[in-house]
Amino acid sequence: MRIANLTHGALFMLGAYLGVSILKLMPNLWVAALLGGLAVAAFGGLLERFILRKLAGNILGQVLVTLGFAYIIADLCLVVWGGDPIPIPTPEFLQQPLRVAGFAFPAYRVAVVVLSVLVGMALHLLMERTRLGAMIRAGVDDMQMARAVGIPVSKLFTLVFCLGAGLAGAGGVIGGPIMSAYPGLDADMLPLALIVVILGGVGSLAGAFAGSFITGFVYTFGVALFPQLAYVILFLPMIFVIAFRPRGLFGKFAA
Amino acid sequence: MQGVDALYGDSHVLHGISFEVGAGRVLALLGRNGAGKTTCMSAIIGFLPPRKGAIRLFGEPIAGLAPERIARKGVGFVPQGRRIFPTLTVRENLRVSERRSASSVWNLARVFELFPQLEERAEQVAGSLSGGEQQMLAIARALMGNPRVLLMDEPSEGLAPLIVAEVGRTIARLKDEGQSILLVEQNVRLALELADEVVILNTGRVAFTGSAGEARGNEALITQHLGVF
Numbered sequence: 001m002r003i004a005n006l007t008h009g010a011l012f013m014l015g016a017y018l019g020v021s022i023l024k025l026m027p028n029l030w031v032a033a034l035l036g037g038l039a040v041a042a043f044g045g046l047l048e049r050f051i052l053r054k055l056a057g058n059i060l061g062q063v064l065v066t067l068g069f070a071y072i073i074a075d076l077c078l079v080v081w082g083g084d085p086i087p088i089p090t091p092e093f094l095q096q097p098l099r100v101a102g103f104a105f106p107a108y109r110v111a112v113v114v115l116s117v118l119v120g121m122a123l124h125l126l127m128e129r130t131r132l133g134a135m136i137r138a139g140v141d142d143m144q145m146a147r148a149v150g151i152p153v154s155k156l157f158t159l160v161f162c163l164g165a166g167l168a169g170a171g172g173v174i175g176g177p178i179m180s181a182y183p184g185l186d187a188d189m190l191p192l193a194l195i196v197v198i199l200g201g202v203g204s205l206a207g208a209f210a211g212s213f214i215t216g217f218v219y220t221f222g223v224a225l226f227p228q229l230a231y232v233i234l235f236l237p238m239i240f241v242i243a244f245r246p247r248g249l250f251g252k253f254a255a
Numbered sequence: 256m257q258g259v260d261a262l263y264g265d266s267h268v269l270h271g272i273s274f275e276v277g278a279g280r281v282l283a284l285l286g287r288n289g290a291g292k293t294t295c296m297s298a299i300i301g302f303l304p305p306r307k308g309a310i311r312l313f314g315e316p317i318a319g320l321a322p323e324r325i326a327r328k329g330v331g332f333v334p335q336g337r338r339i340f341p342t343l344t345v346r347e348n349l350r351v352s353e354r355r356s357a358s359s360v361w362n363l364a365r366v367f368e369l370f371p372q373l374e375e376r377a378e379q380v381a382g383s384l385s386g387g388e389q390q391m392l393a394i395a396r397a398l399m400g401n402p403r404v405l406l407m408d409e410p411s412e413g414l415a416p417l418i419v420a421e422v423g424r425t426i427a428r429l430k431d432e433g434q435s436i437l438l439v440e441q442n443v444r445l446a447l448e449l450a451d452e453v454v455i456l457n458t459g460r461v462a463f464t465g466s467a468g469e470a471r472g473n474e475a476l477i478t479q480h481l482g483v484f
């Protein structure tokens with residue numbers, strides 16, 4: 001808990017590639033996203049239990065290990081799935097654009113936005129409205145005391161790590177029809193994820209929501225209007241936030 | 256506990272500590288600042304597993320288990336400094352600590368009956384409570400686990416006299432209901448009123464073990480080991 005997990009981009013890519021293979025066996029994107037997510041969650045659980053946990057308290061060590069694993073995962077993907085981009089087909093019923101008031105929207109992207117809002121709300125309810133969520137927050141507040149009232153904090157934190165990894169993996173499958181699976185997908189995604197978290201604030205779902213909206217709009221308009229400067233424009237809001245509000249927009253801790 | 260040694264790194268803090276809390280009794284563990292009272296608590300709840308010696312809960316060895324296992328076996332802990340979960344609401348603080356068993360007596364309704372103020376503030380985040388209310392919450396939280404023995408580390412520390420009296424009445428009531436309690440206190444007068452037995456620690460060693468009546472009658476002992484009465 002409370003570590004910067006730099007494998008997130010690689011887990012996203014691993015999810016996308018697993019999606020490619022699962023889709024060959026059963027051609028349903030949502031099933032593939034579910035199974036891919038579960039597989040990546042299991043992988044994340046092993047990583048946390050057997051490696052990160054051994055480095056408890058050594059934050060720098062943990063971050064470096066996640067970075068190392070990001071490279072290992074990326075190379076394994078290259079070995080297994082090769083170097084050519086592999087497209088993931090859009091589900092048929094979402095291939096026609098959605099027409100609203102004379103504008104055409106790509107239906108699949110709209111579906112992804114709706115789905116991510118739903119996932120965000122589900123996470124919010126899980127964390128804020130359930131006993132399990134309260135136990136996780138108790139563990140973040142005071143880990144030792146949480147254990148002393150009988151909360152199995154270490155198991156819960158593994159669960160949270162699995163959940164995060166699983167969502168990254170499922171996200172990779174669902175992002176497939178938009179981005180496809182290719183070597184370097186990990187390195188393209190990780191900065192976006194980090195910018196979202198730094199903008200929005202560590203440990204805040206509302207922050208992640210706001211951060212992803214800002215990042216999405218800035219990046220999209222940046223690419224369209226100033227294609228040479230897209231990356232610069234992407235990092236600008238983050239630099240401002242770090243300079244004037246180091247905790248991020250909604251964050252509880254300094255990033 | 257029996258012959259317990261405990262160390263922080265190389266610094267040897269507890270030397271062969273032995274004492275026993277009888278079922279349904281209150282044992283007061285007294286001593287000056289730094290005598291090792293909190294360290295005894297840490298050894299029992301599993302924060303600082305003892306290097307030597309045995310700790311048993313109704314005969315079952317618990318030394319070396321993880322704190323969550325020890326808590327689940329029936330050790331309730333009210334820590335020094337209260338340590339409520341500040342970002343959780345009062346209700347959440349209680350719910351995350353709830354543990355029912357066949358013989359459980361405590362639940363949300365009964366805890367709110369014991370501390371009506373907590374019910375009024377149930378939806379407030381615990382960090383916004385006053386010191387006295389936080390202490391009530393820390394006690395209530397421990398009770399929600401339906402402990403077989405309750406460890407209380409300086410529950411009167413830093414509280415106004417009126418609130419101290421209320422904490423005292425609460426402990427007396429728990430004792431009447433048959434709760435076994437290990438009570439650490441700097442407030443010697445309060446502790447001697449409530450306790451059946453007394454253990455006095457001096458720099459990590461047991462300096463006195465006896466009944467509360469004996470301790471009350473022995474002023475020399477109290478001045479020697481505890482300073483002002």
Ligand SMILES: Nc1ncnc2c1ncn2[C@@H]1O[C@H](COP(=O)(O)OP(=O)(O)OP(=O)(O)O)[C@@H](O)[C@H]1O
Pocket residue numbers: 263266268286287288289290291292293294295335441
């Ligand atoms: N985390 C720690 N690391 C090293 N030494 C410690 C630690 N905690 C306490 N000590 C030392 O252990 C000894 C016993 O401390 P302990 O906290 O058990 O005392 P106490 O009787 O609870 O005192 P108080 O009445 O002030 O709460 C002290 O000398 C203290 O300095």
Ligand SMILES: [Mg+2]
Pocket residue numbers: 292293294335408
């Ligand atoms: Mg103490």
